[in-house]
Structures are given as C-alpha cells and as structure tokens.
Amino acid sequence: MKLNLEYLYDFQKERYKYYSELVLNEKKDLYITEYKNCYTLPARPGSTLFGIGGAVDDKFNEIRDSFILHGKSDAVFFGGKYEFTDNEVEFLKGEYIYLGYIRNHWGHFLVDFCTRLWFLKNTKDQKFIFIVDENRVFSFIPQIQRFIELLGIDPRNIVFCNHIFKIEKLIIPQQSYQTNKYFSKEYSRIFDMVRSNIQPTCNYKKFEKIYYSRKNFYKAKGTEINLDLMDNFFEKNDFNIIYPETLSLDDQIAYINDSNELAMISGTLIHNLVFLDSSRTDKIIYIINKTYIVNIMALDTLKIKNISPIMIDSYYSKYPVSLGFGPFMLSPSICLHKFIKEKGLKIYDPLFNSYDYLIKTISRYELMYQKINFINSQIKFSNPSSDAWNYFDVNNIYMWLNCCSQYELFDKKVYGLYQSSREVSDSLLHVEQKPISSNKIQMVMLDNYxxxxxxxxxxxxxxxxxxxxxxxxxxxxxxxxxxxxxxxxxxxxxxxxxxxxxxxxxxxxxxxxxxxxxxxxxxxxxxxxxxxxxxxxxxxxxxxxxxxxxxxxxxxxxxxxxxxxxxxxxx
Known part of the structure; x- marks a missing residue:
C-alpha cells in the first residue's frame, strides 16, 4: 500500500505517512482450542469497549481465546468472567463453534465480529454460537444476515447467547485478524467466499464511476454537514450516486468490484473494500476525509487489500471530536480545489464557493457541536416492560428520535412510544436549532402506537x-x-x-x-x-x-x- 497524500493538509501528510508505514504483520498459522462442558457468558456492561463475557472452562477459569483483542498490546475490547449460579444455566448438547461477541454494527462486524468465521466445517449440521448482550432478543440486520447466508451457513444453526449456556463441546477459532496487530489469508478468504457467491438483483446496473454517499445513513443526519453539497459535486462530474442503505449486500459488493473509479467519504464505507477482488489493481479509489482523525483501522483495511487510494482532506474542524460522535463538517477545502483543478473536474454549484453559505454551515456546525459534546448529562424515563428506570445519553436520544418515523420533536415534549406521568429532568436539548428554555422534557404517547x-x-x-x-x-x-x-x-x-x-x-x-x-x-x-x-x-x-x-x-x-x-x- 502506498497512499497518495498530495491532497492532504501539510500537517496531515506526516501523520498519514507515519501510520501507513506501520507494519501489519501477516499471521501464517491460526489455531483452534476445544473445551468440554464449558460455559458461555452473555455480555454485561464492563470496563471494556463491548463489555465482559465470553467463555469460561469447566473450572470457571477465563478462556482468553474467547476475548476480542486489539492492538499490539492485546487490549481487551470484549471479554471477562463474572459470577453466576446453576439455576441461570441452560445446557446445550453437541458441538458448537464459538464466533465471539456481536452487535448490529456493520463496520465493527467487518473488523471485530466476523474474524472467527474462517473456521467452517463442511457440514450443513454444524452449529455456531454468537455472544450478545444479556437478556436481549437479537436478530441480524439484513446485511449481516445476507453475509452469513453467502458463507453457506444456515442462520437457524446459529444460537445467540443472551443468557448462560453450558455446552457439551465448544470449538474456539483464533481471531483471523486483530486490529493494528496482524491479519491472515484466512481473514481475506472470508470476504472472497462471500464475494464469489453474490447474486446481484434485477435492479443492478454496472457503472464506470461511483460515489458512495452517506446522505441517507441515519446517524449521519445528526452528525455530518454538507453531504448534499458533496453528492451534487460528484453527480455533476459524472459519478453515479449510490446509497448503501438502499441496496442489498450483493449489489453493494458488485458495485465495489465492477466500477473503475470509486469515491467515498471516510468512515465505515472504507471497510467495505475488504470485498474488493485483489486482481482489480487498475481501480482508482478516492477517499474524502471528513475529519483530522486518522482512522488506523481503516488503514488496516487498505494494507490488507494492498489498496493505494488518493486521500483528499475536505473538512472544517474547529474543535476536538471523536470518530463515534463528531460532528463533522465537509467543506470545499483548498485541498479539494487543488484536486478538482488537477483532475480537470468542474464546479457547477454556486454554493461551493459561497462565503455566506460557509458562514451558515459553520453556524450549524457550532450548534451541532454544542448538542453532541457540551451536553453530557443523562436523563431517565420509564421502560414499558418494567417499573425500573433506564438511563440514556441525551444526545443519543435526540439523534435516535430524530431518525425514527414514529417520533416527532416539538417544543418541550418528545412524542414517542413510551409514556410516563413524570417529567424527565436534568436535560437540555436543541430542537431544529431552537434552544429549549426549560430543562425538562416529557414522553407522550402517540395515538397510533x-x-x-x-x-x-x-x-x-x-x-x-x-x-x-x-x-x-x-x-x-x-x-x-x-x-x-x-x-x-x-x-x-x-x-x-x-x-x-x-x-x-x-x-x-x-x-x-x-x-x-x-x-x-x-x-x-x-x-x-x-x-x-x-x-x-x-x-x-x-x-x-x-x-x-x-x-x-x-x-x-x-x-x-x-x-x-x-x-x-x-x-
């Protein structure tokens, strides 16, 4: 991999050069471990990124091979044991392959949750087990469901561990990829197998130039600014705009491989390049950076696939942010203008060079930053399935309600499915950029729930x-x-x-x-x-x-x- 850094800010060039030259080792031999009469523990909140849980042996010792590890220091992203009693345990007879922890996040699935799927036995009767959050009724989102099917696995043979199981025999494959430490050919073969089995839909049409848009991604609506501006720019320059959320996984993989030029905003979309056929060395890939943060996991993907994209800084960033929350403001930067000039592209939208529009979007950015990063209080409201109070971050609730058609935000009330006679205090929200003077909101039932x-x-x-x-x-x-x-x-x-x-x-x-x-x-x-x-x-x-x-x-x-x-x- 050799990144084209010509269109980055000067201070970013050295950072990308440094991280791109860090070696991601190739692991030659993966191993499996087998245990009899061991236990699988669902995920509970803990000090790690995804919580504690995993597997313990028949003597209740932690099985470290069941953890999700990260980096050269083997930091624990998921794993750990906790106390339990016999009456909490259900026995599973037979042999199961342990697949680790999972939640419905496509990016994390590709880099963290699918790494044990390299160990597939040639039998339709093989059973698998995923660890999920305790007491959660879990089902795959459509992309993950289709991924599993394309590997030839019957989803009915997968058990989701949302309570404690004692298992007659458990096989634990090693992670085939550990972020920022190593990868293996087995990891790449997982995606090669999926790609080889795709069946594009009847609506699929091959395009030479594709721009992967984030405009319809629900989370981006509350954290990213000027997505429309970027969509319009690429569309006017003969790129076909693709919205991944509207496509089957089969069609997404086909678009990635069949196009000759592929442009995308930095983020989860980069991880989709694991599906790229390694023989497509002629493909031109543009990655538009929405932030100053170097996503080193995305660089792992580029190293594994030996992809050398053109990186373009095109953002405004006044405050420190995190990759998970933002906000991010795409902007027609000097780097993007240099790219446009040297590639012979054209600017058709007058807003692209509008000072007034820039000031307006910076104001939106300021308000969004306050909403996401200055408000860290928690609010509580009643859960309809119990009398207990659940705590949620104000910002997550705001973005979540904004994304659901069942909900509306209006004045000092949040109209939703959950009703409480008590008011929700210790919160402060901005609704459509109009600050609420009260520090209370109330959950009100919709008529058609x-x-x-x-x-x-x-x-x-x-x-x-x-x-x-x-x-x-x-x-x-x-x-x-x-x-x-x-x-x-x-x-x-x-x-x-x-x-x-x-x-x-x-x-x-x-x-x-x-x-x-x-x-x-x-x-x-x-x-x-x-x-x-x-x-x-x-x-x-x-x-x-x-x-x-x-x-x-x-x-x-x-x-x-x-x-x-x-x-x-x-x-």
Missing part, C-alpha cells in the same frame, strides 16, 4: 416491540406461553391450547396465556373492530419458519407451538 411482548419458556418476558418488528426467538426452540398487546386501537386477542381450547378474549394491556406453567400456546387470533385499521400477523415455528401473513380475526395454529410473533397495522 402498537406495542407487544411475549413470555417465552425458560426466559420470561421480552422487551416490547413495535409495529412490524417480531418478538421471540428465531434461533432457539423456545415456545411462547403468553403475550400482551398495548394499543389505543380497539384490539382484542385470544389464544388456543389443545387441552383447554380457546381462552377468553383479552383487550389491550391484558395478558393472554399463562406464565410459569410450561404451557405453550398452539394458536392465536387477533382482531379489531376499527374499520380504519388493516391488521395482519404471523407466527414463527422453529422447524418451519414464518407462516404466511393472516388478516384480522383469522385463527392460526401450530401443533408444536411457536417461537416468535410479528404484528403489523396500516391506517
């Missing part, structure tokens, strides 16, 4: 889910024993048992079924008398997958019970 939760055998109640999101388990054969629906619509529901027949009809906020009696529900029926509402629902059976959607007041049965439920409504 729908919440539902299920009680699962050997687990208990799940968190409440919202319209068109399932509750339950897709990867464990655990049956639903009861459910509850909360809604302002006139919704009624009942359940069926082979021995007892249909239960009495329940209304909103009433529990349907039994808990603690190990009686699985074998049929349900949900209905509404509200003619303005289209109500549909379906169930998930462990061996047969999802049923078809059924409409209002339709009885649906499963002799062996079902593991997940999904409801959707349309007004």
């Amino acid at each position: 729908l919440l539902y939760s299920v009680h699962v055998s050997n687990f208990g109640w799940t968190n409440f889910s919202v319209d068109s999101n399932y509750v339950g388990f897709l990867n464990l054969n655990r049956k639903i024993e009861a459910f509850i629906i909360k809604s302002k619509f006139d919704i009624h529901y009942r359940c069926f048992y082979n021995d007892d027949g249909w239960s009495s009809v329940c209304q909103s906020n009433e529990i349907c079924g039994t808990t603690g009696k190990s009686k699985k529900i074998q049929g349900i029926c949900i209905s509404t008398n509200d003619e303005s509402v289209l109500l549909e629902y379906r169930i998930y059976q462990f061996n047969n997958g999802w049923s078809n959607w059924v409409k209002n007041n339709t009885e649906i049965f499963s002799k062996d019970g079902f593991c997940a439920l999904e409801i959707r409504i349309k007004i």
Whole structure:
C-alpha cells in the first residue's frame, strides 16, 4: 500500500505517512482450542469497549481465546468472567463453534465480529454460537444476515447467547485478524467466499464511476454537514450516486468490484473494500476525509487489500471530536480545489464557493457541536416492560428520535412510544436549532402506537416491540406461553391450547396465556373492530419458519407451538 497524500493538509501528510508505514504483520498459522462442558457468558456492561463475557472452562477459569483483542498490546475490547449460579444455566448438547461477541454494527462486524468465521466445517449440521448482550432478543440486520447466508451457513444453526449456556463441546477459532496487530489469508478468504457467491438483483446496473454517499445513513443526519453539497459535486462530474442503505449486500459488493473509479467519504464505507477482488489493481479509489482523525483501522483495511487510494482532506474542524460522535463538517477545502483543478473536474454549484453559505454551515456546525459534546448529562424515563428506570445519553436520544418515523420533536415534549406521568429532568436539548428554555422534557404517547411482548419458556418476558418488528426467538426452540398487546386501537386477542381450547378474549394491556406453567400456546387470533385499521400477523415455528401473513380475526395454529410473533397495522 502506498497512499497518495498530495491532497492532504501539510500537517496531515506526516501523520498519514507515519501510520501507513506501520507494519501489519501477516499471521501464517491460526489455531483452534476445544473445551468440554464449558460455559458461555452473555455480555454485561464492563470496563471494556463491548463489555465482559465470553467463555469460561469447566473450572470457571477465563478462556482468553474467547476475548476480542486489539492492538499490539492485546487490549481487551470484549471479554471477562463474572459470577453466576446453576439455576441461570441452560445446557446445550453437541458441538458448537464459538464466533465471539456481536452487535448490529456493520463496520465493527467487518473488523471485530466476523474474524472467527474462517473456521467452517463442511457440514450443513454444524452449529455456531454468537455472544450478545444479556437478556436481549437479537436478530441480524439484513446485511449481516445476507453475509452469513453467502458463507453457506444456515442462520437457524446459529444460537445467540443472551443468557448462560453450558455446552457439551465448544470449538474456539483464533481471531483471523486483530486490529493494528496482524491479519491472515484466512481473514481475506472470508470476504472472497462471500464475494464469489453474490447474486446481484434485477435492479443492478454496472457503472464506470461511483460515489458512495452517506446522505441517507441515519446517524449521519445528526452528525455530518454538507453531504448534499458533496453528492451534487460528484453527480455533476459524472459519478453515479449510490446509497448503501438502499441496496442489498450483493449489489453493494458488485458495485465495489465492477466500477473503475470509486469515491467515498471516510468512515465505515472504507471497510467495505475488504470485498474488493485483489486482481482489480487498475481501480482508482478516492477517499474524502471528513475529519483530522486518522482512522488506523481503516488503514488496516487498505494494507490488507494492498489498496493505494488518493486521500483528499475536505473538512472544517474547529474543535476536538471523536470518530463515534463528531460532528463533522465537509467543506470545499483548498485541498479539494487543488484536486478538482488537477483532475480537470468542474464546479457547477454556486454554493461551493459561497462565503455566506460557509458562514451558515459553520453556524450549524457550532450548534451541532454544542448538542453532541457540551451536553453530557443523562436523563431517565420509564421502560414499558418494567417499573425500573433506564438511563440514556441525551444526545443519543435526540439523534435516535430524530431518525425514527414514529417520533416527532416539538417544543418541550418528545412524542414517542413510551409514556410516563413524570417529567424527565436534568436535560437540555436543541430542537431544529431552537434552544429549549426549560430543562425538562416529557414522553407522550402517540395515538397510533402498537406495542407487544411475549413470555417465552425458560426466559420470561421480552422487551416490547413495535409495529412490524417480531418478538421471540428465531434461533432457539423456545415456545411462547403468553403475550400482551398495548394499543389505543380497539384490539382484542385470544389464544388456543389443545387441552383447554380457546381462552377468553383479552383487550389491550391484558395478558393472554399463562406464565410459569410450561404451557405453550398452539394458536392465536387477533382482531379489531376499527374499520380504519388493516391488521395482519404471523407466527414463527422453529422447524418451519414464518407462516404466511393472516388478516384480522383469522385463527392460526401450530401443533408444536411457536417461537416468535410479528404484528403489523396500516391506517
């Protein structure tokens, strides 16, 4: 790898030169370790980046090979043991391959969470286990789900460890890549295998020049400024604008490999280059830096793939920031203007050179920085699935609510799915750049909300889910024993048992079924008398997958019970 540093600020050239010349060693031989009657521990909050958990042996000693390690000093990003009792443990018979910790973050998945997938046995019956946050009902986001499928793994053979398991036999593959320390050919082969199996959709069309935009990325809307300006510039210069969030993983990988010129903003998009065919040495890649921070993990990706991109500094940065929170302001810098002139590109947008527009966007940057970095207080509000108070960072709530269509921010109230009679204090927000004078906000219920939760055998109640999101388990054969629906619509529901027949009809906020009696529900029926509402629902059976959607007041049965439920409504 040899970076083209011609279009960086002078103070950045030396920094990039230094980090790019740091050696990332190639590891020749990876190993596996095997344990019998060991335990896997779900993730709990701890002093490490992703928490504590992982695996311990039959004598309750930590298994360090189950950790996620980082850097030459082997800093622990995830791992560690904690105390537990026998009544918290479920036994899993058979052999499982340990895949480590996972959460639904695409960038971290590529560099931290998929590194053990190099060890795949040639059997369709092989079982795997991922560690997830304790008591969390987990399912893959679509990109990760498709990644797993393209590797030839049946997602139904993956267990998510959200409580403690004792496992008859556990195989732990070594990390095939440890950030900033080493990589292996096995790590690259994971992505080569995925790439070799892609099937682009019928909407896929090959383009010579592509610009990967972050404009539609939900988090970027609250942390990045002038994405439109950059999109328009590249589009006017004959780049086809691609929005990764709108594409299948297959199409994304095809675009990366089929184009001849590829431009992108620095960030997670760089990690997608792991899918690039190494034979495409002719590809021209432009990386537009949105910050002064050198992302050394992204440089790892470039080293592993031996990619030599053209780096362009194009940002305004007045204050220190972190990569995770920002904010970031893209700006037509002198570096970008130099690049434009020397490459024969053109500026069509008058805002590109507008002093007034620059001052306006700097004002936005100042307000965004205050919102993200000056406000570190926490607020609390009631969780609908319990009486406990949960704490959330003010800024995360603000950005989260701004990104969800179910929510609106207005004056001193946050309209959402969660309702509390108490006000939320110790907070200060800016709504659309208009400061709230009060230091209190209140959660208020929307008129068209729908919440539902299920009680699962050997687990208990799940968190409440919202319209068109399932509750339950897709990867464990655990049956639903009861459910509850909360809604302002006139919704009624009942359940069926082979021995007892249909239960009495329940209304909103009433529990349907039994808990603690190990009686699985074998049929349900949900209905509404509200003619303005289209109500549909379906169930998930462990061996047969999802049923078809059924409409209002339709009885649906499963002799062996079902593991997940999904409801959707349309007004």
